[in-house]
Amino acid sequence: MMDAISDEGFLLAVLNSTPVIDGVPTDEFADTTRTRAWLASAGGTGTDMEVRHVLEARQALQAVVRGEQSPDVLAPILQGAASIPAMTDGQITWTLSVSPERELAVRAVLTWDGLARQSPGRLRPCANDECRLFLIDHTKSNTARWCSMAVCGNRMKARRHYQRARSTRPE
Numbered sequence: 001m002m003d004a005i006s007d008e009g010f011l012l013a014v015l016n017s018t019p020v021i022d023g024v025p026t027d028e029f030a031d032t033t034r035t036r037a038w039l040a041s042a043g044g045t046g047t048d049m050e051v052r053h054v055l056e057a058r059q060a061l062q063a064v065v066r067g068e069q070s071p072d073v074l075a076p077i078l079q080g081a082a083s084i085p086a087m088t089d090g091q092i093t094w095t096l097s098v099s100p101e102r103e104l105a106v107r108a109v110l111t112w113d114g115l116a117r118q119s120p121g122r123l124r125p126c127a128n129d130e131c132r133l134f135l136i137d138h139t140k141s142n143t144a145r146w147c148s149m150a151v152c153g154n155r156m157k158a159r160r161h162y163q164r165a166r167s168t169r170p171e
């Protein structure tokens with residue numbers, strides 16, 4: 001179990017690890033040493049194999065959440081994972097059984113699945129098409145559009161204002 005970071009927090013951090021900074025796509029996981037340390041702090045093993053599995057899961061999950069690929073591309077990530085039931089105090093509890101270096105990648109996919117079932121459409125790409133980030137909408141109205149109001153929200157509002165001003169100006 002991860003305690004340092006929630007499952008949703010981990011999934012979002014992985015999805016959002018390829019931000020566009022000043023118009024340039026970047027990869028926060030490009031530095032393997034730092035990525036290993038971060039994965040270890042998130043409850044992982046911090047091994048190169050784990051980094052590889054998380055990168056694989058990131059690529060597939062980003063494509064699925066963007067609607068570019070079918071969720072079927074997530075199947076290889078779940079390879080070898082099982083859920084083991086146990087009876088505890090009269091109730092059945094399920095424990096994920098998977099090799100340690102695959103666990104974080106599998107948990108990210110299971111968290112995506114939980115969100116897709118319980119809160120369909122709430123995990124989505126930022127509405128700014130120049131932004132590569134994702135958001136999980138926890139608002140009651142389900143109308144959040146930006147990864148961050150402070151960044152993309154204000155930027156897009158300013159752009160719409162500018163376009164309106166231009167379109168109402170006589171030629």
Ligand SMILES: [Zn+2]
Pocket residue numbers: 126127128131132133146147148152
């Ligand atoms: Zn954004």
